[in-house]
Amino acid sequence: MSDFENTGILSISDLVLPTNEQLEKGVAITECIQRIPCNPCVDSCPVHAISMKDINALPVVDYDACIACGRCVGVCPGLAIFVVKVQGDQALITLPYEFLPRPQKGESVSVLDRAGKTMGKGKIIRVKQQGRTSIITVSVEKKYAMDVRNIRV
């Protein structure tokens, strides 16, 4: 039994990680590690970077093909896709956000890890709307690239 089935929190070793070069280019990471009957991420990608053997298989992102556009982030019903892009000493995390109020561009917000623990502050770089889901890009210290997965406004 993996721990996430007990805690609801996955560990980095559950994921297929991108290389540093791929992170600098920016990639979508699907934190979807259970075989559930779901596939809208596959159809949402304009460059067909996400594939799946059948509807119950795990999504696989071709990190080289992904152009970090963020389309899949707003489509995923599990809110389980994040785009991570490393830029100098900062990491830009693009995440789905379904709470009000929406943060404003330039605002400083608390950033949280997968357990909801505050990891400090981040700066809102971009706020997009995809349907009723907000797609937020927040800038954090590079060392938190694989930790920060939520914000608190």
Place this chain on the structure above:
Amino acid sequence: MEVNGIPNVRTCIAPLLEGVAVRMQDRLASWPQNNTDNAFVSTVQDIDILIVGAGPAGMEAALQAATFGASVLLVDENQRVGGQLIKQTHKFFGSKEEKAGTRGISIAKDLEDQLCDDRFKDKIDVLLDATVFGFYEDDTEDRYTFGVISRKEYKSRLIKVVCRSVIFTVGAMENMLLFPGNDLPGVYGAGAVQTLMNVYGVKPGERVLMVGAGNVGLIVGYQLLQAGIKVDRVVEAAPTIGGYHVHAAKLRRCSVPIYTRHSIKEVFGADCVKGAVVVELDDHWNPIQGSEEIVTCDTVCLAVGLTPSTRLLEQIGVDMALVPEAGGYIALHDERMQTSVPRVYVAGDSSGIEEASTAMIEGKIAGAMAAKQLGYQQEKAQTAYEGFLKELKRLRAGPFGAKPRDAKQRIQRLWRKRP
């Protein structure tokens, strides 16, 4: 219970009106007599297919049946169509065919628009705010008779529906847990919490203890957060989280803890919930002495499973069986969703607890097959049916499909073993 002379009413969801007369019912219902509060107008409607329940299964059944040319009366006791979907503010799973990535409420709207489409104008009749309350024996051959009570404009109207075929897409009822204090105001089923929040826009409370970490508990927990309500924790008696990891992860990253191997022991408060006692369970699901912890909350939300609604099916006398994987007693049915009584069909949660995606396909199957049986476009209906079967199989192929897969297999086995 009998309300204003109408038998078989679920009083918990009946509108409370001045002077309403509620009586215990200790026998099979007889045809209601005229009574003083309500001017009964008996009408008879003769149609091909009566569909009871306008959730995703019922709406799809209506659309299919009408596509092949059958005339349909779709009845629901709610004031709008959609069933459970109108409470689902989250995006749905599944594939494009079942509109994955779309919010449940938008799927309901989409199906509603299709029902209203001009091409079904003469085929589909939708009757809302109306309950199908009973099945009546009738002498007419090849016809079934049902009693329907319509509550439009606060005037009850009795309608006698005569149909050639009937599809039950009546959904499910929430399970309750036994513990001291479970009758205090503030203890809700998850479905009730969702209705209050997402349909009526009313906050059920300020601080919630969620019981059950299946998908329903996890999703409703998240929707509570979205409504600005604090979720203290989720407790789950099983050793692992039953719902999808992605749903659990959403709660966790909002700082909501999930305690597996934990259950609720009691709820306390004088006239409403003031708090609850939760307790850890051992390997045999027994409470561990001394592990009790007090949770301060004003609301306890129970998300501990659903039981298929089958009362009307039982009344008709279809063959029933206990199928735990399906959520309780269900009407045995074949792959076409027909029960042991000819031209009586069942689909969706009422035929075994599952998902809206599969409920929609089962509804399509029942609709197409009922129309075919009545002689409408037999070949086309058969081709459509075969496609739907494949789609069902595909959706149930994964590990989370195991339970419904087992349920349906057991139902098939029991079906074949019938005398």
